[in-house]
Amino acid sequence: MAADAAPDAAVPQVVDHIAVARLYGEPLFQLPQDLYIPPDALEVFLEAFEGPLDLLLYLIRKQNFNILDIPLASVTRQYLAYVDQIRKTNLELASEYLLMAAMLIEIKSRMLLPPKKVAEGEEPEDPRAELVRRLLEYEQIKLAAARLDALPVLGRDFLRAQVVIEQSLTPRFPDVNADELRAAWQDILKRAKLNQHHTITREQLSVREHMSIVLRRLQGRRFALFEDLFELNRGPQVLVVTFIAMLELAREHLLEVTQAEAFAPIYVRLAYQPA
Template identity: 60%
Template sequence: MNFPLELAPVETVAQIEAVARLYGEPLLELPKDLYIPPDALEIFLEAFEGPLDLLLYLIRKSNLNILDIPMAPLTAQYLVYVEAMRRHNLELAADYLLMAATLLEIKSRMLLPRPPRDAPDESLDPRAELVRRLLDYEQMKMAAARLDALPRVDRDHEWVSIFVAEKIVERLPEVSLHDLQLAWLKIMKKARLTQHHQVRRDELSVREHMTAILRKLSDGAFVVFDTLFEPARGPAGLVVSFLAVLELVKEKLVQVAQNEPFAPIYVKLADAANDT
């Protein structure tokens, strides 16, 4: 008899629900030949790194004074843990059994009567060596915890490397009007020192000087700015040559460059500069 889902009995709804899914398909009941090992699911509530770690855990858990350890309850609790560990993992039992024997020895020695003394002698306390080992172990454990709390690469942080592709392009300083002015004043000063005063009338042409300068730059190499001028022709010739250089720069026929500020100025044909 078929029932709608909302009106189906409780048993029918329970049969419709899948107990698991295998490769996305619902599994309505467990296979009859399914074997689950006894240790398939194992939960470790406490993990100890050795017998001293277990003893320290028991002392702190019971809020005991580590300098005055009651050996009877501590030994009983320790043996319970060791027995549980021995049933599950025999390889871990060797060191723990050795510590159990040590605890039993200390407990038996404390049960023996001791001669009365006026002042207690700590060297006769059978727990002294164990207390010393526990204190040293606790200090090392706390130091290891502080070191582990420090930031660590590949655990808390990751190195990030960025590759930046750069293309190195040589960029020459720009020649300003002030640099040309200083170079011009230097040439004029040299001309005053080497030129005698002569009164004559010269007809000078800027175009002729432009042609002469282009002829000097015809090999396509950089030429020092000062060598384009002939101080022997006097101030008038220098002025016309300077105007010719400015006119060539204005018409973009030559290129003026400077390696660094206040360095010598170089002049080169614009076509030759573009080719290089």
């Protein structure tokens, strides 16, 4: 019995060496006859491209070609080889790449034709110029996207720290000393001085009233000096009205204004004498 048990114990090692696979831990000696493997399950993509320009830029940079002087024959052959591979599995995706392949063939055919005549001193137009411009712009955008993707992103590269701080329910007011109160009060006084209001009132002055005042002052007087008839303490408005009143009285021949000579004193008297 011991001799029979020894070969049985070595069976798993022998089976492990000749088994083609293991299914749930058990050795599988041959593949099932009805095993179906879909074609897509065995596809291997060595490089993933985001579009026709991405593939074309990859072929140029991988072989260190000068992007300003692209060897179209070599690049087009490699491009078509890749298009043939994806056309077998995904015709819809291959249509975008076929359009770029047609553009490459067109540019190559234009380069084989004689260049168009241009004015003297001007260089003939390069059929590759537009394609080079698009490639350079695409490369700049791709590099910028890579730099943006390399920046730290919240949730991917770092997490926002959250700290819970217990706060007292009673609000704490800041301490204020006497010097701060005095400075605040002085600031209020300065601002108050900048906002001052002036109330202007208009004094109602009557020329007729001052005509009567002048006549009353001259009553019973033979002469009066011209300047004695003005009230200097009443302000310039009253002086002007008094002067106008005297002119009106003189115009109505109720006053007589006399002067003996130039620069002599001016006298005023009533033009009539009461009975």
